[in-house]
Amino acid sequence: MKKIDFKKTLKPLYNPPAGEFASVEVPQMQFVKVDGDGDPNTAPTYRSAVEWLYGVSYATKFAAKAALGKDYVVPPLEGLWWADDPKSFITRAKDQWRWTMMIMAPDFVTRDMFENAVAKTSGKLGQPPQSLRLEPYGEGLSLQTLHVGSYDDEAPVLARLHGEVMPSKGMAFNGPHHEIYLSDPRRTEPARLKTILRQPVSIEPALLTPALRA
Structure with a gap:
């Protein structure tokens, strides 16, 4: 049985360049999600969310393998981040952050598989988070x-994206800041962590310079 690795089959989504921002068209996919807020380093809800996401994701992986004969590498943890003031990401005011942590579930994972995985994981972790869902x-x-x-070294990169790259391209925010964690922070020193930083955007004609409009 060949194991699917979505980092390879969906390479444009998981292999951006370092040091520059590349455009990518991100299709609709389904995810196991949990919502929360506050500093991810200290909020107990954050740790619980990650435990549940991995527990359910591995349970659905094994269910798909048994029922469908399809095996896959569980995709990396991802996070959607937002705040009332986007500058809080540059200043690292983490107590102001809101988040949705998530792991992609292949389209062949059914709702029944997900619900059975939640029930199985409940046997280990207890009551699931109220916001746990597949969508x-x-x-x-x-x-x-x-x-x-390190994650805290992202601030200058985001400042350049928000203050230079997006305005130069006539782009506006079109969704929350998105991070994809390619490294395990428990086993990787901060200086070597690899994280995809993604920002959904829209083209705003009013923001374009005359040269860009032409």
């Missing part, structure tokens, strides 16, 4: 780059 999510046109380094 589609699509972003469309986005800019993304590969960041190598």
